[in-house]
Amino acid sequence: MRRRTFLAALPALTATAAAAAPTVYPGVGPGDRIAGASFAGRSTVWGANGAAATAHPIATLIGIDTLRRGGSAIDAAIAINAALGFLEPVANGIGGDAFCLLWDPRSGRVEGMNGSGRSPRGLSLETARSRARNGYLPSFGAVTVNVPGTVDAWWSAHQRYGKLPWAEVLMPVAELCRRGAPVPQTIAWYLERNMTRFTPENGVEEVDNAFRVYAPGGRTPREGEVFRNPDLGGTYELIARQGRDAFYEGPLAEHMERYFARIGGWITRADLAAHRTEWVDPLTSNYRGVDVYQLGPNTQGLSTLQLLNIAEQFDLRAMGFQSAASIHHQAEAKRLAFEDRARWFSDPDFADIPVERLISKDYAAERARLIRPDRVMDRVFPGDAPHQGDTTYFSVADADGMMVSWIQSNYRGMGSGLVPDGPDGRTLGFMFQDRGELFSLRDGSPNLYAPGKRPFHTIIPGFAVRDGQPWMAFGVMGGGMQPQGQAQIVINMVDYGLGPQEAGDAPRWQHYGSSEPTGQPAEGVGRLHLETGVPEATRTELAAMGWVLGPPDGGFGGYQNVIRQINEDGSWTYGAASEMRKDGLALAY
Known part of the structure; x- marks a missing residue:
């Protein structure tokens, strides 16, 4: 029987536990503050017109810029999430699911959004059990992949609450993917360790695409080095121009279906087309x-x-x-x-x-x-x-009083290890989630795997x-x-x-x-x-x-x-x- 903890959930941590610890200076504590709690690293940031808090400085800047261009908090949330899919691939991306709670100033109430995808309709319980390890679904590979819900969650939220045109929200992020950005300390650390687990021995049917995207030149980018993902930029541009249908029914859906057929997976274009976000x-x-x-x-x-x-x-x-x-x-x-x-x-x-x-x-x-x-x-x-899985969470608020609480994840670190083929020998630049790992294979469990079912979700x-x-x-x-x-x-x-x-x-x-x-x-x-x-x-x-x-x-x-x-x-x-x-x-x- 295995107990999978945070250390086990992130690649190679158990083998390199010492690397997880920060540099320790015995007897040295934090500096002194003249106000507030002595243990706080800094004070709260205040503003009158809008705010954003995210896991990456550039994503926060993109959110603030979207607000200052006249966008709503939802416009900013979509831009932030798209940016984090590039900037923080160890925690999220359009191969995963999204959930949201927001304050709607028009209705004066909290609204909820469930953007989680379902298991493939062509994957039976019998087949899922045949891929089990020690009685549980594996951590990686095609058997863990459910329909990604994030892009439809963006679209659904924008249809309700967006102010800026759809393309204007996403195109700056597509350009950022091509231009690139330096990798910060924590993300560089997780990226290196995530990639060590994507191997055929761990059940990943195809690994070349992932390494082409996230470890170009044979290694992951180190802290401060510029990382680029032009393949993801191309995917974002297509979504910006054609909307959510490009992902769920159009050319991107076709690429994903062909990819799973090539590697022996189960997601089809019909699975993608059937997906809908729920309010x-x-x-x-x-x-x-x-x-x-x-x-x-x-x-x-x-x-x-x-x-x-x-x-x-x-x-x-x-x-x-x-x-x-x-x-x-x-x-x-x-x-x-x-x-x-x-x-x-x-x-x-x-x-x-x-x-x-x-x-x-x-x-x-x-x-x-x-x-x-x-x-x-x-x-x-x-x-x-x-x-434990890795996840990105962010908050954003606008001048009209809308406040958005948004969370999005590929689940176990970067996800399943599978990056779909794209056009002209390229990839689509994102990794599929492995959220299906959270299904039970135990008879009688309400969370028992079934085709077309959503798994238990941690985010x-x-x-x-x-x-x-x-x-x-x-x-x-x-x-x-x-x-x-x-x-x-x-x-x-x-x-x-x-x-x-x-x-x-x-x-x-x-x-x-x-x-x-x-x-x-x-x-x-x-x-x-x-x-x-x-x-x-x-x-x-x-x-x-x-x-x-x-x-x-x-x-x-x-x-x-x-x-x-x-x-x-x-x-x-x-x-x-x-x-x-x-x-x-x-x-x-």
Whole structure:
């Protein structure tokens, strides 16, 4: 039986664990700040007209430029996402899926968008099981590829909320792909390690295209070197000129169908043509006066709400920030929520999921009574998805009051390892996702693989409303870290009064070892990993409670946030925060 953690989910990390650690200078701490939390890396960025926080500085600049050209927050989100598919290919791209929560100032409500694709209709459960490894679907190769939902998500969002012409949103990004951009530190690190896993031995049917795109000249680009992807630029230009149909029904669909036929895969043009983005009513629950919004299954957004509902039963503020008691109760709430995640979460078109019961305060109180204040629970009940994949998350807001929380991923790092053929001996410049790995092969599981089904999804955008007004568009990337990280952000801001940048810079915890929706059972009490900044006294007390502690492993997510502040004169301003653990940037104007 295998337990796939963050280290296992990213290529070659276990073999090069030492490379994952930053350079350590014993006894050296952060510099001093004259205001705000002492551990914060910088202050929140403020502006009156618009804001963007993304995982790459150039993507943030593209978002701000789109807003200043008269674009809506959705126009900016599409441009940012397209740019990140080029700039941050280790985390996202048009071969993957997208989800969004946004505040619509016209309707005065939070809207939800599910842009996830379905499994190939020609891939049977019997065939999927024949490709299994140790009873689970493999991490790479064609059997893990579902229909990519991102391009249709862009199109659907633009049809509703776009201001700029479609082509004007995408063409600057197509030009950027051809011109190229220097690779920042963290992305260079992940890119090198991702590419080492794309081999025939790991089930990837064809690897030459991936290496032509991402390792030209025989290696991946190093930090500061310029990376170009003209093939992706050509793909973006075709989508810019012909719309979403170029991808799902036109020439790009033809190339993808021929590619899978060549390598022995299953995605067809008919699968692509059948795909449609869904606009959905998000789930919501109130946490100490703040309405927190999440997307329902097939995502894990419900876990964030359950975790917060259980945590709300305890006075975390009185327990103290970064105290053992506070972290203990939060982590136990996670363990309880994740057992329901394993038991119930799947495509709602294929399963009856008791959402109202799972999200209720009565149920949270019932579950909270299981938590012992001085000792870790020996066992919680009930199932498995690998813990971590790489994802990009960003927030953007415009002068009209629209706020967008957007998340997009190829799942396990860069995805399946498969880059489709393009015209004239080139490629299409993007990699297909491997999200299908998250299906279960266990009979009786609601997440059991079936043709035309959406798998359990880890990626979740977050949104919060306070006093009936939009408060923050926020998210924390990283597989199973996402509900845990989002809950920590809310708790840091609501219970402990931290600002958006401080809330993200604060030390984080992550618990591994819960049951999972792919069928993998819990491993005892699991492991509670703590970042270096957690006080030593807290660590000692948690260990005495029975927690098995793990070291920092780089799996604490990637955070972005844009908040809206209502000022005394009735005007609003935006505050933007970005992740200190990544290469990103927050800007406002």
